[in-house]
Amino acid sequence: LREPQRQISYVVALAWVLFALALYGFQLIELVGELG
Amino acid sequence: VALAAVTVVAWFGLGSLLLAALKSGDTRLDALNRIGAGAIAFALLTFGAGWAGVLHPIVYLAVFASAAAVGVALGVPFLKRARFPRIRTWRRWQLAVLALLGVYVALAVLSTCAPISSPDALLYHAADPALFENAGRIVEVPWNSSSYEPFTVEILVLDGFFLWDAVQGAFAPLLLALVALAAVIGFAERLAGRSAALLAGAIFFAQPFMLWESTSVFIEPGLACAVALSAWNLARFVRYSERNALELAGLFAGGAAGMKYLGLIAVLAIASVGVIVAWQRLNVRAALAFSLPAVAVALPWYVKNAVLTGNPFYPHIFGGLNAYASAELDRAMKSFGHGHGLQDFVLLPVRLLADAEPFDGGEFVSPIFLAFAPVAFLAARDRRTVAAVWAGGLLYVTAWFATTQQARFLVPLMPALAVLAAVGALGLAQRGRLGRVVTAGAVGVSLVVGLGASIIYAAQFAPVTVGAESREAFLRQKVSLYDGIEWLNRNLDPDDKVATTAWALLYLDVPYTTFGTMGDLLPPEAGAMATRSFVRSHGVSHVAVLAGDSERLRQVGYLDARLVARVRVKSIRSRTRGDIAFHQEMLIWAVRRGE
Numbered sequence: 001l002r003e004p005q006r007q008i009s010y011v012v013a014l015a016w017v018l019f020a021l022a023l024y025g026f027q028l029i030e031l032v033g034e035l036g
Numbered sequence: 037v038a039l040a041a042v043t044v045v046a047w048f049g050l051g052s053l054l055l056a057a058l059k060s061g062d063t064r065l066d067a068l069n070r071i072g073a074g075a076i077a078f079a080l081l082t083f084g085a086g087w088a089g090v091l092h093p094i095v096y097l098a099v100f101a102s103a104a105a106v107g108v109a110l111g112v113p114f115l116k117r118a119r120f121p122r123i124r125t126w127r128r129w130q131l132a133v134l135a136l137l138g139v140y141v142a143l144a145v146l147s148t149c150a151p152i153s154s155p156d157a158l159l160y161h162a163a164d165p166a167l168f169e170n171a172g173r174i175v176e177v178p179w180n181s182s183s184y185e186p187f188t189v190e191i192l193v194l195d196g197f198f199l200w201d202a203v204q205g206a207f208a209p210l211l212l213a214l215v216a217l218a219a220v221i222g223f224a225e226r227l228a229g230r231s232a233a234l235l236a237g238a239i240f241f242a243q244p245f246m247l248w249e250s251t252s253v254f255i256e257p258g259l260a261c262a263v264a265l266s267a268w269n270l271a272r273f274v275r276y277s278e279r280n281a282l283e284l285a286g287l288f289a290g291g292a293a294g295m296k297y298l299g300l301i302a303v304l305a306i307a308s309v310g311v312i313v314a315w316q317r318l319n320v321r322a323a324l325a326f327s328l329p330a331v332a333v334a335l336p337w338y339v340k341n342a343v344l345t346g347n348p349f350y351p352h353i354f355g356g357l358n359a360y361a362s363a364e365l366d367r368a369m370k371s372f373g374h375g376h377g378l379q380d381f382v383l384l385p386v387r388l389l390a391d392a393e394p395f396d397g398g399e400f401v402s403p404i405f406l407a408f409a410p411v412a413f414l415a416a417r418d419r420r421t422v423a424a425v426w427a428g429g430l431l432y433v434t435a436w437f438a439t440t441q442q443a444r445f446l447v448p449l450m451p452a453l454a455v456l457a458a459v460g461a462l463g464l465a466q467r468g469r470l471g472r473v474v475t476a477g478a479v480g481v482s483l484v485v486g487l488g489a490s491i492i493y494a495a496q497f498a499p500v501t502v503g504a505e506s507r508e509a510f511l512r513q514k515v516s517l518y519d520g521i522e523w524l525n526r527n528l529d530p531d532d533k534v535a536t537t538a539w540a541l542l543y544l545d546v547p548y549t550t551f552g553t554m555g556d557l558l559p560p561e562a563g564a565m566a567t568r569s570f571v572r573s574h575g576v577s578h579v580a581v582l583a584g585d586s587e588r589l590r591q592v593g594y595l596d597a598r599l600v601a602r603v604r605v606k607s608i609r610s611r612t613r614g615d616i617a618f619h620q621e622m623l624i625w626a627v628r629r630g631e
Contacts, residue, residue, distance in 0.1 A: 010467050013411045016072060017464065019405035021478050022624075023389035028485060030397055035615070 047074030049107025086174030152499035157253035165194035186337035213250035213257035240454035256447035290333030309428035360559035373441030398443035415463015519623035
């Protein structure tokens with residue numbers, strides 16, 4: 001990929017991972033409550 | 037544990053004999069191919085002997101010992117040639133991941149050594165092998181439609197019964213999970229080096245979901261093993277055009293189809309990926325090289341069903357159950373997940389990450405799969421292959437979504453997703469400081485949270501495994517209606533036969549039948565004539581049902597039966613949390629013979 005495309009894909013990947021983590025946060029709160 | 041290790045050697049020995057003409061160019065894959073093929077061969081041999089009515093522990097032990105001897109003879113030179121990694125040169129995080137995998141293997145062994153307490157295992161994954169062992173042959177189990185699924189893993193559990201006992205049988209799925217782990221690590225290393233290999237292994241195995249899966253006598257670890265070996269062999273065909281590799285990919289695809297109907301969907305996904313990535317080399321010979329071994333390995337299970345029921349896929353596709361059992365099965369399959377509409381399909385990734393409990397244990401699946409597997413598009417050099425693997429995965433998920441949305445049934449996808457996620461995570465970490473921080477944080481948090489949940493899960497088995505808790509006390513605490521089962525074992529004779537609705541059939545030592553669990557026996561709405569005919573044809577001497585089961589109590593009313601016991605029992609909702617669903621009485625009736 002050319003550099004601008006590389007940058008865009010990097011930002012998109014970072015955004016997706018952070019979004020996925022945020023979503024998992026909801027799961028985590030429930031999980032901790034359940035196991036606690 | 038030692039016998040489980042010898043089992044792997046025996047699988048390796050038998051597999052080596054069978055694959056003498058089908059060697060792989062990759063030594064590590066070759067070793068795993070032999071182990072996997074040996075396991076499938078043991079299952080098919082036991083299956084054949086079972087239907088021929090010649091199942092005998094002595095015969096099995098003779099074959100097992102011979103195969104183990106061959107395994108030792110061929111395995112020692114194999115090990116001498118093998119190059120072991122020099123872990124002194126490894127980086128700290130790599131050592132930490134290796135140690136984590138070691139902890140998970142120890143937790144898995146600890147949990148598997150406890151008496152079997154998983155409900156599905158008590159109902160059929162281990163209960164049916166116990167029946168086969170007692171009968172000296174494989175018998176039809178009409179009360180549970182799940183027993184018509186291809187049964188390769190259950191037959192390996194039966195082999196464990198012959199070797200020692202039920203717990204030995206429970207090691208078979210764990211061994212298959214460990215072979216799958218070795219395949220994930222080996223394949224990822226060939227593809228992207230040691231870091232990717234360790235990370236892929238941890239993503240696949242170091243999660244509470246896989247710990248539960250591999251220690252509960254479930255079938256999916258076997259499916260993951262077969263799929264991983266098939267995929268690795270397919271990759272070798274694509275890269276090096278090894279004809280052997282294509283045949284081996286077919287053999288393990290067939291192995292998956294011989295473990296559970298779900299394996300058929302996995303075969304479809306594997307074949308689709310193969311067609312996409314190697315379409316220029318596709319011809320009739322290649323198609324036959326893949327499909328002939330696949331069909332040969334899977335066919336016996338489908339022929340058996342065709343002979344017994346007239347439907348090779350019984351009770352699916354062409355049906356065959358009575359209306360009640362069919363509706364019960366359909367309701368059970370549809371009861372998982374958030375819904376079956378287009379909107380639900382689109383929201384699937386979000387729900388699998390944020391609200392996965394309705395997928396039956398989905399909250400214990402590692403989030404790393406979904407967070408990083410898509411990132412492989414960014415990192416991998418060969419995006420076309422990544423796209424092909426995703427296409428196969430999407431096909432599988434679509435079928436999963438349309439049939440039954442249980443997180444367990446996503447396990448066959450996990451080897452491929454783990455490799456993609458590892459490649460994606462490392463690619464993102466190498467792109468910049470922020471990428472490194474986010475990746476290390478996300479993977480670290482997920483692994484730590486997963487380890488915490490896994491320790492809580494495994495801790496419940498520690499006292500009984502180390503001998504600090506008695507087997508009886510453990511079972512009373514973990515197995516639904518166990519007090520009722522114990523009463524029946526104490527008070528009924530070997531020539532009695534009980535009809536029950538209890539699930540813990542593995543621990544029922546007296547002859548039994550059930551009224552049907554999604555099986556074709558006595559529907560709850562059946563009237564007096566059908567009930568009396570059921571009792572007569574099955575030679576039932578006792579009936580054991582819960583006091584709250586009004587429909588079965590009505591049917592007992594049609595019989596000349598007297599109440600002989602009321603046993604207070606409890607139903608377990610969660611073994612790990614110690615949650616009790618309800619306390620009730622189990623009512624036990626003696627039926628006048630000749631009824």
